[in-house]
Amino acid sequence: MVRLQTLDLRIGVRVPASQPFLGRVSRMIKALSWCVPFLLGGLAFAQDPDVFDKAPPPIDEALRARVEAFYQAHVDGKFRKADDYVAEDSKDAFFVAEKPHYKACAISRINYEENFTKATVVTSCKSEVGMTGRRLLVTMPAATHWKLENGLWFWYYIPTSDVETPFGKMKSPENSAGSSSVTAFPTDPIAAAREILSKVTVEPASVSVDQTRSSTQEIHLKNGMPGPVSLSVTGPGVAGLSIKPAKTEVGPGEEVALTITFNFDDPAITCQQCLLNPGVRPPVTATIHVQPTNQQLPVQIIFTQPASNR
Numbered sequence: 001m002v003r004l005q006t007l008d009l010r011i012g013v014r015v016p017a018s019q020p021f022l023g024r025v026s027r028m029i030k031a032l033s034w035c036v037p038f039l040l041g042g043l044a045f046a047q048d049p050d051v052f053d054k055a056p057p058p059i060d061e062a063l064r065a066r067v068e069a070f071y072q073a074h075v076d077g078k079f080r081k082a083d084d085y086v087a088e089d090s091k092d093a094f095f096v097a098e099k100p101h102y103k104a105c106a107i108s109r110i111n112y113e114e115n116f117t118k119a120t121v122v123t124s125c126k127s128e129v130g131m132t133g134r135r136l137l138v139t140m141p142a143a144t145h146w147k148l149e150n151g152l153w154f155w156y157y158i159p160t161s162d163v164e165t166p167f168g169k170m171k172s173p174e175n176s177a178g179s180s181s182v183t184a185f186p187t188d189p190i191a192a193a194r195e196i197l198s199k200v201t202v203e204p205a206s207v208s209v210d211q212t213r214s215s216t217q218e219i220h221l222k223n224g225m226p227g228p229v230s231l232s233v234t235g236p237g238v239a240g241l242s243i244k245p246a247k248t249e250v251g252p253g254e255e256v257a258l259t260i261t262f263n264f265d266d267p268a269i270t271c272q273q274c275l276l277n278p279g280v281r282p283p284v285t286a287t288i289h290v291q292p293t294n295q296q297l298p299v300q301i302i303f304t305q306p307a308s309n310r
Contacts, residue, residue: 054112055110055112055116055119056116059116059148060110062152062153063110063119063121063146063153064107064110066085066146066152066153066154067107067121067123067144067146067153068105068107069085070082070085070144070155071102071105071123071125072105073085074099074100074101074102074105074125075101075102075103075104075105077101079099082094082099083095085153085154085155086154086155086156087147087149087154087155087156089156090154090155090156090157093157094155094157100125100127101127102125102126102127103125103126103127103128103137104125104126105123105124105125105126105142106123106124106125107121107122107123108122108123108124108141109121109122110122116148117147117148118145118146118147118148119145119146119147119153120143120144120145120146121143121144121145121146122141122142122143123141123142123143123144124139124140124141124142125139125140125141125142126138126139126140127140136197136294136295136296137294138197138293138294138295139292139294145157145158196225196293197293197295199223199224199225200221200222200223200224200225200229200290200293200295200297201221201222201224202219202220202221202222202258202288202297202299203219203220203222204219205219205297205298205299205300206299206300206301206302207219207260207299207300207301207302208301208302208303208304209241209260209262209301209302209303209304210262210303210304210305210306211262211264211275211280211281211303211304211305212264212275212276212305212306213264214261214262214263214264214265215261215262216259216260216261216262217259217260218257218258218259218260219257219258219260219299220255220256220257220258221245221250221255221256221258221288221297222254222255223250223251223252223253223254223255223256224253225252226252227252228249228250228251228252229249229250229290229291229292229293230248230249230250230290230291230292231245231248231249231250231256231288231289231290232248232288232289232291233245233258233286233287233288233289234286234287234289235286236284236285236286236301237284238281238284238301239266239268239269239270240262240263240264240266240268240269241260241261241262241284241301242260242261242263243258243259243260243261243286243299244258244259244261245257245258245259245288246258246259258288258299260299260301278305279305280303280304280305281303282303283300283301283302283303284300284301284303285298285299285300285301286298286299286301287299
């Protein structure tokens with residue numbers, strides 16, 4: 001039989017745990033009938049803690065449609081079209097802003113305010129970022145502000161020196177240098193991406209491995225960001241060679257060792273004599289994958305031999 005734990009209804013009625021639920025229902029109905037709607041409402045809210053943040057469907061659908069069209073204009077590089085979704089009091093700020101050319105965007109979260117007349121929209125956008133001579137595709141959140149005017153949602157500008165990242169707010173490189181330029185989202189996401197990517201480092205980025213004997217050595221990855229990252233390693237596929245991180249989740253400010261092991265006696269090595277003869281294997285590259293920044297950090301392994309074998 002179902003029994004209730006002690007429940008204090010704050011109206012002078014206490015239901016003891018020893019009393020079966022069904023045996024109390026008939027006597028409770030009259031005493032509590034006047035507050036049933038409130039009790040049911042409270043139960044619904046308890047099951048859904050975000051109920052106060054949920055906008056009516058027509059409002060939510062209208063905002064999403066405007067946000068998606070605004071960002072599609074950035075994907076298409078049609079920034080004059082994007083201006084159609086900018087509030088009149090923010091058009092000057094949008095005009096002088098740097099406008100990223102995104103590859104793709106998707107709405108991640110919407111937080112409504114002021115009785116669903118204002119909202120902060122976090123949108124995940126894919127952009128190419130140049131790092132160390134290479135182009136990397138990274139996903140960056142863009143936090144934008146929207147307000148309802150004359151039945152339509154418009155982007156509007158709030159001055160700030162911070163930029164939204166997957167790890168919280170970070171200072172914009174431009175604003176930290178004293179620049180007064182206005183940016184659209186609200187700061188340059190490409191510069192912010194470069195700043196984020198520079199905070200994950202691997203040292204050393206290359207190691208030497210004696211191909212004639214077993215050995216173990218370490219490299220270190222440091223997470224200088226204010227949030228955690230996860231690691232995985234794609235090895236070069238060389239028999240006897242493995243690279244393993246001490247752990248795959250690295251907290252903010254933490255450093256993790258990656259062990260590079262070469263096992264000369266690995267059964268997968270079918271020709272040990274080949275490794276002992278003069279001549280070395282060509283260098284190979286392992287890749288450390290970092291999420292959520294979508295980084296691929298290369299580690300070069302250079303094979304060597306003792307001088308006596310050359």
